[in-house]
Amino acid sequence: MSAPEIILHHYAFSPYAEKIRLALGIKGLAWRSVDVAMMPPRPLLDPLTGGYRRIPVLQVGADIYCDTHAILPALERLAPEPSLYPGLGAPLAEGLTFGLERDLWLAVIGVTVHFAGDLPGAFLRDRKDDYLYVDISHAAMEPDFARNAQRVAAWTAWLTQALADGRPFLGGERAGAVDLAHYHLLWLMRGAERAASVDPLLGLGAVHGWIDRVAALGHGRPQEMSAEAALEVAKAAEPATVEAVNAVPDLIAVSPGDAVTVTPDDFARVPVEGRLVAVDAGRIVIRRDDPQAGALHLHFPRAGFTVAKG
Numbered sequence: 001m002s003a004p005e006i007i008l009h010h011y012a013f014s015p016y017a018e019k020i021r022l023a024l025g026i027k028g029l030a031w032r033s034v035d036v037a038m039m040p041p042r043p044l045l046d047p048l049t050g051g052y053r054r055i056p057v058l059q060v061g062a063d064i065y066c067d068t069h070a071i072l073p074a075l076e077r078l079a080p081e082p083s084l085y086p087g088l089g090a091p092l093a094e095g096l097t098f099g100l101e102r103d104l105w106l107a108v109i110g111v112t113v114h115f116a117g118d119l120p121g122a123f124l125r126d127r128k129d130d131y132l133y134v135d136i137s138h139a140a141m142e143p144d145f146a147r148n149a150q151r152v153a154a155w156t157a158w159l160t161q162a163l164a165d166g167r168p169f170l171g172g173e174r175a176g177a178v179d180l181a182h183y184h185l186l187w188l189m190r191g192a193e194r195a196a197s198v199d200p201l202l203g204l205g206a207v208h209g210w211i212d213r214v215a216a217l218g219h220g221r222p223q224e225m226s227a228e229a230a231l232e233v234a235k236a237a238e239p240a241t242v243e244a245v246n247a248v249p250d251l252i253a254v255s256p257g258d259a260v261t262v263t264p265d266d267f268a269r270v271p272v273e274g275r276l277v278a279v280d281a282g283r284i285v286i287r288r289d290d291p292q293a294g295a296l297h298l299h300f301p302r303a304g305f306t307v308a309k310g
């Protein structure tokens with residue numbers, strides 16, 4: 001039987017999706033690209049995610065990976081070479097990039113909005129009410145611009161210093177997750193010809209070579225797929241077997257088979273309901289039986305999510 005296809009649910013403008021598209025580029029993988037709306041309703045994705053509303057989502061048969069910190073390790077397991085974690089190794093790279101993205105996401109949006117102005121009202125309302133819980137209109141973000149820009153500049157100073165010895169990528173000769181996490185945030189701020197304003201502000205002139213090298217990683221080999229077809233793939237498949245390693249059971253007091261909810265602890269805090277399959281120091285897996293999609297395993301990273309008895 002041939003290996004199930006890698007299916008990415010995403011939209012072009014999403015920076016976190018760009019992080020994953022570039023990871024697929026590093027690995028040179030073939031994948032199926034399902035275009036998703038920039039905001040709900042997403043009636044053909046919801047049956048797969050059980051309400052987890054963030055983008056991107058990776059699907060492999062009936063296994064659904066939510067959050068880039070679950071998606072990158074999944075890609076690494078599916079196609080170990082070349083590794084996404086050169087130099088630092090996976091734990092340090094995942095920890096560093098988790099901290100980077102947590103610290104910078106709203107600040108990056110603030111810098112972007114400063115130069116880009118307002119997005120449409122319906123988009124702003126959706127992000128405020130159901131995603132960030134923050135008003136990201138230009139008027140609301142502008143008073144914090146100096147604070148946001150300084151926060152981003154502190155991280156870009158680390159970036160430029162790390163690259164100052166002439167290494168091609170942060171981990172050395174090969175690109176990896178740490179490059180992608182820095183890059184996708186810059187990609188949002190510098191997009192739509194904002195680079196001429198953003199680069200001097202953040203002192204990015206010295207790292208244009210690195211920016212070009214990361215962009216040149218490309219996106220692997222995408223081929224479009226309809227959302228309907230992706231749902232059919234899930235319905236026809238069985239979730240892959242998971243080896244349960246319950247390494248932190250005392251902390252969350254749940255056991256495999258228990259009804260649980262899994263909820264992001266930052267943005268879009270929608271609880272996803274299911275039965276616990278496995279939890280260890282790095283990941284949470286729950287099973288959902290969906291009327292449209294059938295039996296699914298949903299995979300979440302441990303960091304950034306709360307597990308509770310359902």
Ligand SMILES: N[C@@H](CCC(=O)N[C@@H](CS)C(=O)NCC(=O)O)C(=O)O
Pocket residue numbers: 013014015016017038039040053054055056066067068069131267
């Ligand atoms: N920690 C998440 C963050 C993902 C995220 O916030 N993605 C943005 C798009 S770049 C999002 O979901 N925005 C709201 C939406 O598209 O519904 C991850 O690493 O995947």
